[in-house]
Amino acid sequence: MPGAEEFDAIVVGAGPGGTAAALTMARAGLSVVLFERGERPGVKNVMGGVMYGRMLADVVPEFWQEAPIERVVADERLWLVTEDTATTAGHTHVPHTTAPPNAFTVLRVPFDGWFAARAEAAGALLIPGTTVEDVIRENGRIVGVRTGRQDGDLRANLVVIADGANSFLVQRAGLGRPIEPHEMALVVKEIIALPSGVIEDRFVLDPGMGATIEVYGAVTRGMAGYGFIYTNRESLSVGIGALISHFMKTRITPWDLLEGFKTHPMVAPLLRGGEVREYLAHAIPEGGFRAMPRLYDSGVLVVGDAAMMVNNLHREGSNLAIAAGRMAGETAVHAKRIGDWSAPTLAMYRDLLEASFVLQDLRKYERLPDLVDHQADLLQIYPALLSEAIHEMLTVDGVSKREKQRRILRRLLARRPWWRLLRDAYEGWRAMR
Amino acid sequence: MKIEEKLYTLRWKHDKQSHIKITAAEVCLDRCGTEWKRPCTAFCPANVYTWDGAKIAVSFENCVECTTCVLGCPYRNIDWKLPRGGFGIEWQNG
Numbered sequence: 001m002p003g004a005e006e007f008d009a010i011v012v013g014a015g016p017g018g019t020a021a022a023l024t025m026a027r028a029g030l031s032v033v034l035f036e037r038g039e040r041p042g043v044k045n046v047m048g049g050v051m052y053g054r055m056l057a058d059v060v061p062e063f064w065q066e067a068p069i070e071r072v073v074a075d076e077r078l079w080l081v082t083e084d085t086a087t088t089a090g091h092t093h094v095p096h097t098t099a100p101p102n103a104f105t106v107l108r109v110p111f112d113g114w115f116a117a118r119a120e121a122a123g124a125l126l127i128p129g130t131t132v133e134d135v136i137r138e139n140g141r142i143v144g145v146r147t148g149r150q151d152g153d154l155r156a157n158l159v160v161i162a163d164g165a166n167s168f169l170v171q172r173a174g175l176g177r178p179i180e181p182h183e184m185a186l187v188v189k190e191i192i193a194l195p196s197g198v199i200e201d202r203f204v205l206d207p208g209m210g211a212t213i214e215v216y217g218a219v220t221r222g223m224a225g226y227g228f229i230y231t232n233r234e235s236l237s238v239g240i241g242a243l244i245s246h247f248m249k250t251r252i253t254p255w256d257l258l259e260g261f262k263t264h265p266m267v268a269p270l271l272r273g274g275e276v277r278e279y280l281a282h283a284i285p286e287g288g289f290r291a292m293p294r295l296y297d298s299g300v301l302v303v304g305d306a307a308m309m310v311n312n313l314h315r316e317g318s319n320l321a322i323a324a325g326r327m328a329g330e331t332a333v334h335a336k337r338i339g340d341w342s343a344p345t346l347a348m349y350r351d352l353l354e355a356s357f358v359l360q361d362l363r364k365y366e367r368l369p370d371l372v373d374h375q376a377d378l379l380q381i382y383p384a385l386l387s388e389a390i391h392e393m394l395t396v397d398g399v400s401k402r403e404k405q406r407r408i409l410r411r412l413l414a415r416r417p418w419w420r421l422l423r424d425a426y427e428g429w430r431a432m433r
Numbered sequence: 434m435k436i437e438e439k440l441y442t443l444r445w446k447h448d449k450q451s452h453i454k455i456t457a458a459e460v461c462l463d464r465c466g467t468e469w470k471r472p473c474t475a476f477c478p479a480n481v482y483t484w485d486g487a488k489i490a491v492s493f494e495n496c497v498e499c500t501t502c503v504l505g506c507p508y509r510n511i512d513w514k515l516p517r518g519g520f521g522i523e524w525q526n527g
Contacts (some may be wrong), residue, residue, distance in 0.1 A: 277442060
């Protein structure tokens with residue numbers, strides 16, 4: 001019976017997605033409970049560190065005046081590496097100062113704490129230190145949650161599942177199949193402290209500006225994944241990850257992988273003299289569109305990592321979660337207005353996602369996870385070939401340039417016959433078009 | 434930097450009861466020992482799982498809650514539950 005529940009909505013998980021949903025609903029006057037299993041929002045949460053401004057500004061206009069931002073990203077670099085070479089590309093720009101920054105780095109403990117405080121200020125009831133263990137189901141619809149506390153059942157018209165990667169609640173609610181080990185990556189990273197002046201000198205940055213480096217190739221030792229270096233105000237976030245299925249097969253330990261990355265000859269000079277403040281690990285959804293659960297049903301919506309909303313190629317995740325959280329909130333506001341929380345009404349959430357970059361981008365790259373899982377060796381072969389080709393052309397040793405071109409072509413075809421080259425190109429194009 | 438030193442940088446609020454159980458110890462001993470060589474002893478980033486010669490020893494208090502073991506155990510033989518509210522890893526930076 002609509003209107004008989006204790007709350008309009010229960011949100012499970014005070015990360016970017018859950019908090020955006022709670023904030024949107026609370027601001028529109030809905031009664032909202034926001035559960036968080038950490039003692040305070042943020043303490044359970046990890047990401048590489050890059051967040052995007054536009055989606056956050058849709059929820060908190062002028063956020064950049066007050067949010068705990070580390071650095072505004074002004075320089076984005078891509079490295080393809082072998083054991084002892086790097087082929088690099090990059091794009092750098094002068095960020096404008098009058099509108100939300102396009103990209104910026106954050107540390108999730110302070111950031112999530114700030115964001116959740118915004119939802120509280122808007123009227124959401126934050127209940128931290130509480131693990132939601134199950135959903136309550138009656139007559140085929142979800143009517144609330146079961147927490148780990150005594151007498152811990154709470155009922156609401158809507159449950160927003162935002163409990164993050166490898167969501168247990170999605171399983172309990174019967175919305176998705178079990179996730180496979182090739183659909184999730186394990187990422188380890190370290191916070192390495194350095195003075196801000198050293199960071200700015202080393203990465204060639206103006207004060208307050210930041211750099212990002214993504215590193216593909218030999219550093220993942222044949223596994224599908226990549227390493228990264230992101231600049232914070234007075235630290236670097238240095239990490240590396242790969243598919244769980246590849247960790248299972250190779251038996252490489254995550255900490256060895258990270259140590260190898262940190263000692264790569266191109267990486268080590270950037271970290272020199274830094275002090276490791278924290279070692280972190282987290283799962284990142286990699287399954288993409290084809291691994292997504294059902295996004296709505298009667299009395300329930302799923303947002304963010306819990307719904308596999310990660311665009312790995314573009315290292316986007318928290319922005320998808322924030323956009324989806326806002327759309328979940330807007331859907332709830334509509335449901336409240338018409339007094340109907342059934343699946344046909346909540347389908348509006350799926351429609352909003354379909355009309356936005358969230359599902360359009362995830363759909364665009366739906367073939368990519370398969371390619372990455374089955375052809376991880378591409379990440380070894382092509383960086384090596386590219387590096388050798390450039391190295392050959394740059395080495396002045398009396399051999400003519402035409403002969404050098406012949407050598408490069410011979411080496412290429414020795415490693416990869418022409419039909420494989422064509423197939424790689426076709427599959428790459430198909431996965432990314 | 435060794436894993437022990439890395440874990441030394443972390444803070445937990447420890448629960449007395451474990452949130453991790455091995456469902457069937459004989460699966461680790463026999464099938465996993467021959468077919469997979471117990472990958473949990475390698476992929477767990479907090480070195481929670483070690484082989485003591487007869488069974489998997491679980492240092493649950495090291496767990497950083499990444500859930501890799503839930504997916505990475507080839508036999509889904511690790512019964513991993515979320516720690517009780519407020520307990521477990523407490524990141525300082527995130």
